[in-house]
Each structure stands twice: as C-alpha cells, then as structure tokens.
Amino acid sequence: MRQNVQFITVAVKDLEVSRRFYSHGLGWRPVLDITDVVFYQVGHGLLLSLFPLLDFAADVGAPISIDSGFSLGQVVETKPEVDDAIERAREAGAKILKEPQDAAFGGYHSYFADPDGHRWEVAWNPGFSVAEDGTVSISEIG
Amino acid sequence: MRQNVQFITVAVKDLEVSRRFYSHGLGWRPVLDITDVVFYQVGHGLLLSLFPLLDFAADVGAPISIDSGFSLGQVVETKPEVDDAIERAREAGAKILKEPQDAAFGGYHSYFADPDGHRWEVAWNPGFSVAEDGTVSISEIG
Numbered sequence: 001m002r003q004n005v006q007f008i009t010v011a012v013k014d015l016e017v018s019r020r021f022y023s024h025g026l027g028w029r030p031v032l033d034i035t036d037v038v039f040y041q042v043g044h045g046l047l048l049s050l051f052p053l054l055d056f057a058a059d060v061g062a063p064i065s066i067d068s069g070f071s072l073g074q075v076v077e078t079k080p081e082v083d084d085a086i087e088r089a090r091e092a093g094a095k096i097l098k099e100p101q102d103a104a105f106g107g108y109h110s111y112f113a114d115p116d117g118h119r120w121e122v123a124w125n126p127g128f129s130v131a132e133d134g135t136v137s138i139s140e141i142g
Numbered sequence: 143m144r145q146n147v148q149f150i151t152v153a154v155k156d157l158e159v160s161r162r163f164y165s166h167g168l169g170w171r172p173v174l175d176i177t178d179v180v181f182y183q184v185g186h187g188l189l190l191s192l193f194p195l196l197d198f199a200a201d202v203g204a205p206i207s208i209d210s211g212f213s214l215g216q217v218v219e220t221k222p223e224v225d226d227a228i229e230r231a232r233e234a235g236a237k238i239l240k241e242p243q244d245a246a247f248g249g250y251h252s253y254f255a256d257p258d259g260h261r262w263e264v265a266w267n268p269g270f271s272v273a274e275d276g277t278v279s280i281s282e283i284g
Binding site for chain 2 (some may be wrong): 026044045046088
C-alpha cells in the first residue's frame with residue numbers, strides 16, 4: 001500500500017447544489033463535469049470529486065451516510081497492484097468493504113476501512129493520467 | 143477561495159491504534175509524529191493528518207462525530223488571504239463554523255462547511271512549506 005492520494009471523494013445530496021457552490025460560488029474550474037460526477041483538480045496530480053450519495057454507496061458496495069460520506073483514493077499502475085495493496089491493508093487490520101473487482105468506471109478497484117471506518121479506495125484506472133507538471137487528465141472509459 | 147488542498151485531516155478515536163495501522167501496518171513514514179498528531183506526506187505538497195477526535199472538535203470549535211470526522215485544508219500565504227477566502231465562501235453560501243482567528247498551532251485560520259456539511263479549513267501556517275520537488279516540511283510553531 002503506497003503512501004499517496006490521488007482522489008478525495010465527497011458525497012453530495014444534490015449534485016446541482018454542490019456544483020453551483022464550487023463552480024459558481026467559489027469559482028472553481030472542473031476538469032470533468034458530467035451528469036453524475038464533477039472533478040476538480042486541487043493539487044499536483046490530485047482530484048476532488050463530488051459524487052451523489054446513492055451512486056457513491058453503490059460504488060463502495062456499503063451504506064454511506066451523507067455526513068460520513070468521503071473516501072480517499074489511490075491510483076496504482078496495474079490490477080495486481082490493487083490486489084497487493086489490499087492484502088497489505090488486510091494484514092494491517094483493515095476491514096475490506098469491497099474485494100478487488102472490475103469497477104463500473106471500467107477499471108479495477110477495492111475499498112477498505114481504516115480503524116476508524118474512514119474509507120480508502122485503491123484503483124487501477126486507465127482513464128486517469130498525470131502530466132509532468134502535475135496536471136491531471138481524466139476520461140470516461142469502458 | 144483558491145482551488146487547492148494541502149491537508150486531509152481525519153479524526154481518530156485512538157491515535158496509537160491509527161499510528162500503528164498507518165506507520166506499522168501499511169509501512170508509511172510520517173513527516174512529523176508528535177504526541178497528539180501524526181502527519182504523512184501523501185502527494186506533492188499534500189499531507190494526511192491523524193487527529194484525535196476531541197482535539198479536532200476543539201480546533202474546529204464545533205462538535206464532530208468519529209464517522210463524519212474529516213476536513214480538507216488549504217494553506218494560504220497571508221492572514222488577509224484567509225479572510226478573503228472565507229468571505230468568498232460565505233458569499234457562496236457556506237456555513238462558517240469558526241470565524242477567522244489566531245489558531246492554537248500558532249497561525250491563523252477559519253473553518254466552514256460546504257452544502258453537505260463537509261468541512262474546509264483555510265489557514266495561514268508559517269510552519270508549513272513545500273520544496274520545489276513537492277516535499278513538505280511542517281514544524282510546530284508558536
């Protein structure tokens with residue numbers, strides 16, 4: 001399990017309200033803004049994503065409440081790296097919420113919970129790439 | 143309100159349990175590991191911090207439950223930038239949880255909640271710096 005984060009995902013009740021807050025209220029520019037998710041680049045190789053609660057819970061495969069609705073995501077280079085990271089987390093005592101499997105977005109991923117229940121996603125995501133200057137590209141795949 | 147994140151803070155029930163999970167279980171190396179907080183560098187200019195629940199709630203100045211216990215933090219260059227960011231967030235409809243003020247860590251900060259209650263901290267923190275290669279230094283101040 002490498003020591004890095006590429007995604008901060010937060011659950012939202014109403015994507016239109018949240019999109020308005022971040023894109024119009026704060027004036028942020030999305031990297032990708034599609035029907036059911038909005039991504040903002042918030043650092044070198046780092047995305048913040050707004051994800052509707054029910055879609056988020058379906059993706060995790062476990063219930064989420066709005067106020068506990070966040071996860072930290074790590075992108076790895078290959079599918080076996082997802083398996084390896086999850087085995088390491090399991091040995092460390094993590095609760096596996098979703099065993100490694102093909103993901104709805106077209107990649108391969110898994111979720112676990114740390115000792116306090118904070119969620120981590122480890123994903124192989126061929127639609128995600130980072131340029132030398134830290135700029136992220138993300139596209140729909142699959 | 144700039145479009146970036148330098149801190150991901152998660153609440154922990156028992157810092158020793160969490161420190162063991164991340165530092166020993168996952169094998170991560172802390173940037174700073176002191177009595178009441180542990181920081182890990184998880185990206186270019188990006189820190190993840192483990193913060194005991196009661197200390198975290200005291201810092202925010204509002205109650206936090208363990209499962210809703212996280213905040214995203216932005217570091218700005220000057221105190222007036224904290225004020226400006228918070229005014230922008232207020233105009234955008236954010237609920238200000240803690241008005242801009244001197245912080246226990248020696249800097250100056252404020253917390254607000256986005257439309258779903260997710261917390262953001264905006265801080266001037268003279269103990270935080272990022273080298274050209276993205277390496278973070280953080281030290282206790284004040």
